[in-house]
Amino acid sequence: MSDDFTFTLEAKDGRARAGRFTTPHGEVLTPVFMPVGTTATVKAITPAQLEEMDASLVLANAYHLYLRPGDEVVAEMGGLHEFMNWPKPVLTDSGGYQVFSLGKNSEIDDDGVTFKSHIDGSTHRFTPEKAIEIQESLGGDIIMAFDECTEPYDRANAEQAMQRTHAWLERCIEAKKRDDQALFGIVQGAVFPELREQSAKFVSSLDLPGIAIGGLSVGETREEMLSMLDVIEPILPEDKPRYLMGVGTPEDLVNCVRRGMDMFDCVLPTRMGRNNAVFLRDGSRLPLKNAPFARDPSPIDKECTCYTCRNFSRAYLRHLVVVKEMLSATLLSIHNLHTLIQLTKDMREAILAGEFEEFVTSWEKH
């Protein structure tokens, strides 16, 4: 890692943390929620709209971009920042998760994974070296190690996958050439405390610029997820950002910041936006298609300051949903993303003020 990356722990309140992560494309204030831009676009949202909701770090995906348009095309167009017109920090996922969840007939061995594209059935092979090469072409600020993610409850499988993930992480570190990208390692181990402990210790020992926790929010219960964080978190170095992959909902964000997590991503806010649902700040959901909203002049959330809530009624949004207008996906996604981003910003303020538990109490009562 070059001097381009520094993480400053600004405050701690209980286990909750407020930090500042510097990257070549600007600072990320944590806790942070990252909008997911799988194919180099946050679905239905322009970069100007992301800017307006104060997004900082945006996520893109190596598996998807390798297949289309091809990581070499993105490189030729100047890298992801230039390609998708996002001047602020970008994180790319390695494709490990997608190779298993989307790729067909995946065959894994200790060296890597051979899989068929979910788009055209063509055969491809990812190794740790290939995953790094793709992510170096894409040019994100933060890149992720190539890992194996398993289903939660098969211990033998989870242990083997964890061992592979560790071996692959060492190969990723070896393969990495660019100095202007920060490689994060990934803790695996499913729902088994001893595996999680072992993995957290191994990844922490490598002095990487950041540590991610993978293999959660993949089918286990919320209690299991939180108990894994209770195992992992005390092992992690304080001076590195912690990224909890694929999480989550407003409740998850509050619960996991409380357990020392700093960075989050999830497709939920945009997926819900395309499926006519919005959440309120407390995590409760409004199914906007329901009849009672037809003549409701109030915004989704009276206290929300997003573009959608400042300008449109529930009645109008329901109308867009009923007549199947594309604008509904845009406006509902803006609200959902803004809600999570604002929630992380509010938690950050509370942590800096030493009032995080008061914040949680008041949030729970809301």
Place this chain on the structure above:
Amino acid sequence: MSDDFTFTLEAKDGRARAGRFTTPHGEVLTPVFMPVGTTATVKAITPAQLEEMDASLVLANAYHLYLRPGDEVVAEMGGLHEFMNWPKPVLTDSGGYQVFSLGKNSEIDDDGVTFKSHIDGSTHRFTPEKAIEIQESLGGDIIMAFDECTEPYDRANAEQAMQRTHAWLERCIEAKKRDDQALFGIVQGAVFPELREQSAKFVSSLDLPGIAIGGLSVGETREEMLSMLDVIEPILPEDKPRYLMGVGTPEDLVNCVRRGMDMFDCVLPTRMGRNNAVFLRDGSRLPLKNAPFARDPSPIDKECTCYTCRNFSRAYLRHLVVVKEMLSATLLSIHNLHTLIQLTKDMREAILAGEFEEFVTSWEKH
């Protein structure tokens, strides 16, 4: 009409006109292209994006809004401006065209039209009085008379429809109650010069705040359309805005401004945007899905100042199209709408400078 509406003809260059139409929600500078917001949304575009492309007048449709969410719902929510968050002028179409083109089993008589909804087959009846009532509920600044639009080449039918359109226009004037809305009459007569002449004279005799030309761009040739304008235009009063309904392309706009038209609307720019096509200022089209664009770092149009051209390459836009991302509809529609709006603004400047023919020559060579 109240004092809320005034039309000032600021300059004439040949038959091309630059005007200023004042409405209760602000001024409209002509020539003007109106984005179409059929169901109270310009498809895939936010009002903030419309504002950024300098749209002034936006069109919505009485037929669609009567069916969903219901014009009384829009009224209850404060009218169209409030409902769709568009503080500038709004024009509503009467639904005459849609009753015939979308309604099923339409049965017309001299009093009105009975039709079945294209959505659920339910039976409805529109009369001139009903069309005005709906548009008064919707609350647009400019409302349109209820007319009968026929296919271009059946003379007997065209003459009967024209006579009905005239009788209905008188009933619309009679039915109209609100002072803060301007009612435009519609000239019909298909492609028959003597009918168009008769209709233009009749509508012009009624001293309405504006005159529309309907029943063009519905299947006749471009030459037939332009020759009808040559018949109609000299008859129209100079001191009223002229609205050519359903037109058009960049070429149509130039050709029709040259023939004294002031206002235009067309679904083409947004429909093309949803179908992966964009036009350049000269009217030529780029099918963005084509392979040569995959590695093209240039914007759609180097001289265009729209949000899309300022920020995104053809390579990125093609990628969005290929992976079927919704953002492509938004970004391509922004470009297409901006192109037509900018073209009308440039024509206005040329007319004010007395250089319209030079503008046309340079535009044709472009």
